[in-house]
Amino acid sequence: MPGVDRSFFLSDAVTVAQLLPGMNIVTASEDRTARFMITETEAYLSDGDKACHASRGRTGRTEPMYLEGGHLYMYFVYGMHWMMNVVTGPADYPQAVLIRGAGPFSGPGRVTRGMGIDGSFNREDLTTSERVWIEETGSRPELIAGPRVGIGYAGEPWVSKPWRFIISEELK
DNA sequence: AGCAAGATCGGT
DNA sequence: CCGATCTTGCTG
16 A cells, blocks of 8 residues: 555644554565554644643754654653654644554554664655655544643643544553 | 753563 | 663753
């Protein structure tokens, strides 16, 4: 199946975060191609969302979030984990979707480790890359929405926004 | 130049 | 519940 095109990524992060579960992340290297179905996402918005890194302005780290939707924003936390985020919306409107679960991996740190995605993928363009892209599967699983994890510092109303999406079946 | 905190994880 | 581990951004 062909990778999804630019237009898919130009919607807002909450919309894209709800469409990604059920779709595949495809990784390709010289000798193999692997597919991981996305099972869990979280949306981080522009427009004041205090949980979004870009809410503190344009810095070296957050600069990739200002790219046009369809690029990757990778960042390193806690001295050991890479977080994979899909940038959404038009350029200079920083929002992204964190991939919290894909394939057999649960938890954003284990997802990147398991798929072999690291800082070298920062700013990668999912619509043109030869090594990673998103693929439609035709499956539209039922989702459960809930508050985002690990962002207590953001305060209300952001901590309570139901912008985490998990495939229902995954919760059993 | 120094420091505090972090969109986590695994072991007690 | 706590420690690992290190980059980033802010302060001085």
